[in-house]
Amino acid sequence: MEYSLLTICYLIASITFILGLKMLSNPASARKGNQIAAIGMAIAIFGTIFLYEGKDIKLGNYLWIFGGIAIGTIIGAFAAKKVKMTDMPQMVSLFNGMGGACAAIISIVEFNHLMHDHSIGNSFLSDINGTNLLIIMAGLIIGSVSFTGSMIAWAKLDGRLHDYSFKGQHLVNIFLLLAAIGLSTFVLLSRPEQTILFFYIILGLSVMYGILFVMPIGGADMPVVISLLNSFTGVAAACGGFLYDNKAMMTGGILVGAAGTLLTMLMCKAMNRSLTNVLIGSFGGNAASAAASGGSQGQYKQISLSDTAVLMSYSSKVVIVPGYGLAVAQAQHACHELEKLLTEKGVQVTYAIHPVAGRMPGHMNVLLAEADVSYEKLKEMEEVNDEFPYVDAVLVLGANDVVNPAAKTDPTSPIYGMPILDVELAKHVIVNKRSMKPGYAGIENDLFFRPKTSMLFGDSKKVIQDLIAEIKNL
Amino acid sequence: MEFIQQFITDNQQMIYIVILMIFVGIEVIGRVPSVLHTPLMSGANAIHGVVIIGAIIVMGKADSSDYIALILGFLAVILGTLNVVGGFVVTDRMLEMFNKKK
Structure with missing residues (x-):
């Protein structure tokens, strides 16, 4: 009798897993899907503990089982609640x-x-x-x-x-x-x-x-x-x-x-x-040769905060390209504020999200969603690449490899073949980075030395906050 | 060859489940937008935490004089629970942010 009840528990669990996974692949139902799967899991776990009967033996050692589950739950829930979104x-x-x-x-x-x-x-x-x-x-x-x-x-x-x-x-x-x-x-x-x-x-x-x-x-x-x-x-x-x-x-x-x-x-x-x-x-393997070829790139030019402020507020179309640098600096909230301020001034602002922006596909969307950025403003790569020629200014915040033109032009580059955001098609490109150091793939970025590109050094969060202040002062 | 035939005959049901589930798994997430790749991976990560059921069975069956089985089983229960609880909570935290502004 008990055994057949357990069979039903397992059946329910299996159905919730399939349903949960199905709902997880749709933005509107994803959270519910996760919760449904979690409920199914709980049913399966408690069903096993109380109803499982092997060949002529029932389960024992309840103290150990509950002890283990308690320890695992406390550590797991604590770690999962505490972890920063960037460390996901x-x-x-x-x-x-x-x-x-x-x-x-x-x-x-x-x-x-x-x-x-x-x-x-x-x-x-x-x-x-x-x-x-x-x-x-x-x-x-x-x-x-x-x-x-x-x-x-x-x-x-x-x-x-x-x-x-x-x-x-x-x-x-x-x-x-x-x-x-x-x-x-x-x-x-x-x-x-x-x-x-x-x-x-x-x-x-x-x-x-x-x-x-x-x-x-x-x-x-x-x-x-x-x-x-x-x-x-x-x-x-x-x-x-x-x-x-x-x-x-x-x-x-x-x-x-x-x-x-x-x-x-x-x-x-x-x-x-x-x-x-x-x-x-192995990805990092050819880094040395690529870096060497990038060494003779020549001069890059810097832009001041006030010039950036003027350029952005008098543009009609601005695209923000967020990268891992923005996530590390916890600048997503400041970034949202900048977007709101520019929108108030009549500038059309969108975000260009590279499929692997951040550290994982969709990671950047999570980070921006955390800062209340509206879903419609996030544009995927294919969509936004057609728009770049009509964009007045692109602000690259802590992104590097995903805007590196070497992925298109240099067959020896380790990232050759990776689709990139064609920011160089826009009229101006402003790149915010902490320094000229190469990105995660460990290679130089030719984009920084192009005539249309200006560099704006500093920590993303600080730079954006100062930029907001400058724009307000205009 | 005999072994393979024997294996298939003995485990017919399971083999059917494996084949059907492979198709279900592929079908179910086939059209996922790249925005959801990370939460989906995390959610799937939590689901394979079902391995905890095995850990509970191992623990429950362990003879109270068999210290190795007890300790390993206990460890397995803790690790499995970490996978399940941590997985679902992290996924929920990620998805919470998607839903908030709607």
Whole structure:
């Protein structure tokens, strides 16, 4: 009786996951979708705790279970509430890693169970259910790669680690992966005496692979990697579902695995990069050569605040290009104020949002939405690129790589092929940066040396506030 | 070969779920605007937190004398909960900002 009630719980959960994901892909219903999925998750979790009955055993250790859930809830909710909007990508990566680690641990414990049952009985290793062993090893490999990979991605986005690669790293990576898979196949098919030892070697290989596979990938490609690891964790969760014959874990895991893979490809498309390119061609690698060629660019010119104020208030069309610099300076509110002030003066102001502005696709939209910028003012790249020739002034706030013309003109540039905002078509371009230092991809930007471009140095927030004051004084 | 046949016969139902869910997953987010990529990734991240169910089962089944299973299970429950709770809360915070000005 109880077991059938649990089946219904899992059914509800599975439906809410599908529905939630569907609603998440539409701006109007997204928040509700997230909440629906959360409710489904709660039903599945509490259903499992109170109703689950395995083969002749009911669950025990309630104190441990509730203790663990309480600790996880407090830390998780606290961390999620406290994190700054600019640090969001790291946070997603961190939580993703937790899920991966969870899946890997489940595999380890279940493996011990399998081995334990067989070491006390008189049965042979070859009696172990092949399906279970296969699933356990798949969960182990995918879960631990996802865990270590996410941790590295987190550390890199958080600025704790820098790109690192050595000669022949790709070969080492391929070797590690093949070794892990090969060893698993060997264990599965021939059940050697040292199965336990091999199991932990496989764990070690997967951990190493996760680290080395993310290490050389440059910061600009990190969102793609996180999305990919996200779908890995989904598959790892599905392995758990297979193992326990649990349909909720199965649907949830595979759903995320499939949607995550598609999302990864959509992100790649937004940046005009192929997935293999992201995974194999390390982004930062050619930075040195690109920087060298950019060294002889010549002079850039600066513009004063009052000139900027005059230029902007007497324009009829102004486009603001926000980048990560704006997010770091927490300047989104000041930016919204500037936009309102200019609009009052009859200037038509829009924002040009590059698909990967900030650190992740859609990240900048979140930041601007936080500052109450209206949705209609945010223009996507394709839409705004046609308008640039009719724009009087473009204000680039802390963006760099997304407006770098080298992406179009210089085939040797590491960002060659990435679609960019064609700000150079506008009549004037004002670039606000803290210094002439290159952006995240580590390359020089030719745009800054063009005759139409003027530089306005300083912290985004401070500059915008001063600019507002200047405009008010006009 | 025999192993593969056996595997498919034993797990028919699960294999059907896998195949159908792959299509559902792709279909469901097929037309997502790039604005929502980040929240969608974060939401999906929270959903794969279902792995917590496995952690609860591991924990609940652990023999009270098997310390390794107890400790690992406990750790798994904490990590899984972090994934679920953190994931949903972060996603909600992001989406809250989209809705506010409407």
